[in-house]
Amino acid sequence: MADRTEGAVAVVGDRxxxxxxxxxxxxxxxxxxxxxxxxxxxxxxxxxxxRGEFVCLLGPSGCGKTTIxxxxxxxxxxxxxxxxxxxxxxxxxxxxxxxxFQEPALFPWLSVVANVELALKHVGVxxxxxxARAMGWLENVHLTGSADAQPHELSAGMRQRxxxxxxxxxxxxxxxxxxxxxxxxxxxxELLQNEVQRVWVESEGRKTFVFVTHNVREAALLADRxxxxxxxxxxxxxxxxxxxxxxxxxxxxxxxxxxxxxxxVLMLEVSKGGAT
Amino acid sequence: xxxxxxxxxxxxxxxxALIAVWAIVAAFVSSSTVPTPAEVWSAFRGAASDGTIxxxxxxxxxxxxxxxxxxxxxxxxxGFGLALNEFARRAVRPLVVALQITPFIAWLPxxxxxxxxxxxxxxxxxxxxxxxxxxxxxxxxxGQVPPLLTRAGRTLGAKGWQLYREVIFPAALPGYVGxxxxxxxxxxxxxxxxELITAGLSATGGLGQLLQRSQNDVxxxxxxVAVIVVIGVAVEYVVFGQVDRHIRRKRGLxxxx
Numbered sequence: 001m002a003d004r005t006e007g008a009v010a011v012v013g014d015r016x017x018x019x020x021x022x023x024x025x026x027x028x029x030x031x032x033x034x035x036x037x038x039x040x041x042x043x044x045x046x047x048x049x050x051r052g053e054f055v056c057l058l059g060p061s062g063c064g065k066t067t068i069x070x071x072x073x074x075x076x077x078x079x080x081x082x083x084x085x086x087x088x089x090x091x092x093x094x095x096x097x098x099x100x101f102q103e104p105a106l107f108p109w110l111s112v113v114a115n116v117e118l119a120l121k122h123v124g125v126x127x128x129x130x131x132a133r134a135m136g137w138l139e140n141v142h143l144t145g146s147a148d149a150q151p152h153e154l155s156a157g158m159r160q161r162x163x164x165x166x167x168x169x170x171x172x173x174x175x176x177x178x179x180x181x182x183x184x185x186x187x188x189x190e191l192l193q194n195e196v197q198r199v200w201v202e203s204e205g206r207k208t209f210v211f212v213t214h215n216v217r218e219a220a221l222l223a224d225r226x227x228x229x230x231x232x233x234x235x236x237x238x239x240x241x242x243x244x245x246x247x248x249x250x251x252x253x254x255x256x257x258x259x260x261x262x263x264x265v266l267m268l269e270v271s272k273g274g275a276t
Numbered sequence: 277x278x279x280x281x282x283x284x285x286x287x288x289x290x291x292x293a294l295i296a297v298w299a300i301v302a303a304f305v306s307s308s309t310v311p312t313p314a315e316v317w318s319a320f321r322g323a324a325s326d327g328t329i330x331x332x333x334x335x336x337x338x339x340x341x342x343x344x345x346x347x348x349x350x351x352x353x354x355g356f357g358l359a360l361n362e363f364a365r366r367a368v369r370p371l372v373v374a375l376q377i378t379p380f381i382a383w384l385p386x387x388x389x390x391x392x393x394x395x396x397x398x399x400x401x402x403x404x405x406x407x408x409x410x411x412x413x414x415x416x417x418x419g420q421v422p423p424l425l426t427r428a429g430r431t432l433g434a435k436g437w438q439l440y441r442e443v444i445f446p447a448a449l450p451g452y453v454g455x456x457x458x459x460x461x462x463x464x465x466x467x468x469x470x471e472l473i474t475a476g477l478s479a480t481g482g483l484g485q486l487l488q489r490s491q492n493d494v495x496x497x498x499x500x501v502a503v504i505v506v507i508g509v510a511v512e513y514v515v516f517g518q519v520d521r522h523i524r525r526k527r528g529l530x531x532x533x
Contacts, residue, residue: 075427095433105428108527109446118442122433152528170432 019087020048021174021208022072027081029067041067043233044081051173052205056223057212058262064234065212069178072210073099085174095123098167100180104159106151112162113138113147119169137165141195157188164192168199175200177211181218193221194247201246216266220258221248228262230269238265311495316502319495329486329503336471336482337507339395343402344463351407351459352452355414365415372408380405380466384473398470398482405466406459413455421447450523457516464508 027045030038042064049055057065070076071083074093083090085097093099098119106115116134125133138144141161151159160180167175177196181189200209200222213219219226220242228238240262244254295313302312311319323329354372358365383404384397391397421444429443471484483504490496524530 073431075430092435093427093430093433095431097431099428099431101424101428103424105424107425107428107443107446108529109449109523119432150526150528166432 018051019084021051021053021086022049022210023082023084023087024048024068024071025082025084027068027071027083028079029064029071029076030079040233043235045234045236047227047236049208049210051208052203054200054209054222054224055211056219056226057210057229058216058219058226059214059229059234060231061214063229063231065229066178067234069099069176069210069212072174073097073176095119095170096172097174097176098170098172100160100163100167100175100177102179102182104151104163106159106162106166108151111148111150112143112154115151115162116166116169119166123170134169137169138162140168141165155188157184157191160184160188160192161195164195172207174208174210177209179213180211182213182215193218197222197247216259216262217250220255220262221250226258226262228265237269238262308494311498315495316498319493320499320502323496323499329500332481332483332486333503333507336467336484339398339482340402340463340467343399343467344406344460346399347403347407347410347459347463348456350403351410352414354407355411356418358411359415359418369412369415372411375404376408376412380462381469384470387470388474393474398467398474401470402463402467406463409462410455410459413458414452417448417451417455418444420451450520450527450529453516453520453523457512457520460511460516461508464511468504
């Protein structure tokens with residue numbers, strides 16, 4: 001079993017500032033393995049995310065990054081340690097923290113525009129205004145032509161764009177992404193990455209984005225800060241700040257340098273044989 | 277028009293083949309055992325024009341609407357309750373499964389003891405014969421709601437009853453409609469059988485009773501069976517089949533040839 005005091009990257013704010021938007025401190029989440037043993041899924045993870053920051057959690061599958069995201073969303077609770085939103089324990093899920101899931105998770109019985117309208121309903125937009133506002137969000141992701149289509153009639157990339165429109169429609173403070181582009185082809189992925197980057201830049205520091213990915217290039221492209229995790233149990237092993245100007249693209253020299261640096265860290269971790 | 281031919285062509289060909297085989301068999305067997313299709317048709321025409329068969333069908337259908345309605349309400353309420361509570365589900369579901377497996381005919385003698393040869397005995401058998409499948413279908417339709425959609429609904433801000441109305445009920449709908457279709461089949465079978473057995477009481481009437489009364493009139497017997505079959509198939513395909521197809525097509529769950 002891992003020693004909890006070592007190997008943890010504690011990033012706790014200590015200056016006189018407003019509390020971080022999101023703050024995880026010594027977070028542990030255990031789960032029951034197939035054999036019935038209780039094993040840690042994430043072990044002593046601490047980090048802060050400040051308002052307006054774009055953070056990517058990077059790590060191999062099974063490192064518990066989705067678990068962390070679920071805890072931030074309020075869909076899951078930590079076994080021990082604290083998870084704070086604006087300095088208070090994270091409450092249940094709510095429209096202030098939108099989630100982009102790996103699957104688009106659109107409601108198949110609603111048209112594309114009705115999916116977006118449902119998000120508007122929950123933030124108190126009155127019925128007569130919903131259609132126009134929803135169409136505005138769909139325009140933002142270039143889907144006005146498919147507004148009345150059912151989700152299954154759209155391509156995978158278009159579905160995820162509709163999900164992005166639905167997630168943003170409630171004007172959330174925090175957007176959480178659980179490998180939302182992992183299942184897309186390269187072209188659709190690039191389009192969505194650019195869209196997400198644009199939305200975040202346009203929010204001018206109001207919106208906080210936390211995305212989980214196993215794609216080093218994606219993390220380097222999107223994030224201000226990349227937190228690298230190791231697998232089983234998940235712990236933070238490295239933090240990389242990326243100062244490249246935006247909008248970025250994958251060919252930027254700085255982005256590619258960060259990609260190779262993170263690769264090196266990951267290779268070293270793999271050669272050590274991981275945590276177990 | 278082409279679509280209608282493509283959809284109805286094969287089943288109609290099947291029915292045609294069945295009637296052809298029947299006609300051939302009838303040609304070789306004495307008509308008191310196997311009457312020809314023409315004899316059955318004229319028995320049907322006669323019973324339809326003097327109102328015997330239409331009255332019986334109307335009575336049976338009315339009784340069915342009532343029993344099936346009761347069965348839907350009871351089955352859905354129990355199923356929903358059990359879907360909500362795991363302990364109750366594990367405690368009660370096996371009992372419902374046992375009820376479901378029990379032949380509904382087994383309840384008839386008991387129903388007669390409890391209610392006599394009355395309307396209520398027939399309805400009781402139809403309800404007991406169909407509500408377990410409604411309950412089981414309701415439980416499984418909630419069990420099949422994708423957790424991802426529930427989580428998506430919660431992150432949008434839906435909670436409590438709203439989460440049920442906006443996400444869980446619509447997501448459970450396809451399975452539930454499948455359950456209605458199945459329960460309808462059980463209710464139809466149990467009801468006609470119940471009518472047949474309680475035929476001693478003239479007040480009840482209905483298609484099952486017509487079967488009992490036509491025992492010595494083979495063409496009429498077959499005509500009545502045919503009416504029972506046709507009504508059953510018609511409701512199954514026209515009502516439930518269409519609703520089911522509509523829901524599945526809208527959600528992209530229907531693979532069209």
